[in-house]
Amino acid sequence: MAPNKSGINARMENHNRYIFDATEIDCPGNVxxxxxxxTAYYPQFDSDRKRDYLDMQSKKLYTLQEYLDNRAPYVTVGMDPDLRLPYGKEACIPELxxxxxxxxxxxxxxTHEDLRGGGYRRVDICVRTQEDSYDDVVNLLQVSLVL
Known part of the structure; x- marks a missing residue:
């Protein structure tokens, strides 16, 4: 099988249907x-507060849409600050x-104060705009999280 433009091995079968190797989209992780x-949030570039458009170490927020367009190395997510997860901790959501x-x-x-107390029960994913935050794929879905 040859990788397609998203990097996933696929083969063409019966007029433009692709068969994907599901193991390539499995989530690595122990827990x-x-x-x-x-839930979704988006950078607010018109804000006077840098925290509205930068991450907790004042670095750029990378959005899901940038990642899907191959313009970002990862997607920024926010979680409960009380979890004290290391900055840059890899996470995976198999449903995505x-x-x-x-x-x-x-x-x-x-992270954000709105996430405090949510523990591992809530993940905020960074999206491009307010309109993108309404997408059913990233809004109020019940998903699994692999760390």
Whole structure:
């Protein structure tokens, strides 16, 4: 099988249908947390507060759309600050991988007071705009989280 432009091995079969190697979109990691609420947030570049458009170490927020366009090395996600996860901790949501038919590389690089107390039950994913935050794929989905 040859990799397609998303990097996933696929072969063409019966007039433009692709058969994907599902193992290539599996989530690596040791611990799976179930029944996670996935919500979306977006950078607010017109804000006077840098925290509205930079991550917790004042670095650029990378959005899901940038990642899907191959313009970002990962997607920024935010989680409960009380978890004290290391900055840049790799995370994976299998439902996103299956939906987009490719690995979506997530890194925990952000947090917010609204996430405090949510523990492993909530993940905030960074998207491009307010309109993108309404997409059903990233808004109030019950998903699994692999760390």
């Amino acid at each position: 799976t947390h179930g029944s996670i609420t996935l 991988n299956r939906h987009f038919r490719r690995n979506i590389r997530l890194q925990v690089r952000d």
